[in-house]
Amino acid sequence: MSEIKLVDMEDDKWRDAGLEKGEHWRTMKVYKCHICGCLTNHFWMFSPSWRAPRVFCPGRTSKQNLHDLLQEKVDNLSERKHPRSYLEDLKNEIEEIRKQFRDIPSDVEMIGDDWKNQQCFSYWP
Numbered sequence: 001m002s003e004i005k006l007v008d009m010e011d012d013k014w015r016d017a018g019l020e021k022g023e024h025w026r027t028m029k030v031y032k033c034h035i036c037g038c039l040t041n042h043f044w045m046f047s048p049s050w051r052a053p054r055v056f057c058p059g060r061t062s063k064q065n066l067h068d069l070l071q072e073k074v075d076n077l078s079e080r081k082h083p084r085s086y087l088e089d090l091k092n093e094i095e096e097i098r099k100q101f102r103d104i105p106s107d108v109e110m111i112g113d114d115w116k117n118q119q120c121f122s123y124w125p
């Protein structure tokens with residue numbers, strides 16, 4: 001396996017880092033998953049036909065893959081066809097799932113511990 005790169009995501013600098021399709025790397029800042037709120041500097045190159053950096057969420061590697069479960073519920077919430085009572089139940093369910101993420105440790109490597117005193121960022125590809 002090739003060496004893991006440390007990449008600066010600011011100003012699209014990743015484009016010059018020679019990242020391959022499917023490659024995993026670490027970023028110089030810590031990002032917060034916008035679905036479940038887990039913290040990580042682990043990214044990977046999602047690549048159906050184009051290259052798009054994605055956060056590799058620690059919630060996705062947890063036993064029950066909580067991230068995907070929550071994503072499904074959040075996506076479902078934005079569908080307008082559901083009756084109000086169903087939406088209320090769904091919201092409660094989402095709150096309950098979000099609580100479980102507090103037990104998932106952050107996945108941060110290669111940048112020391114200073115990030116703990118700094119702001120975490122959202123990444124929107």
Ligand SMILES: [Zn+2]
Nearest residue numbers: 033036057067
């Ligand atoms: Zn997540």
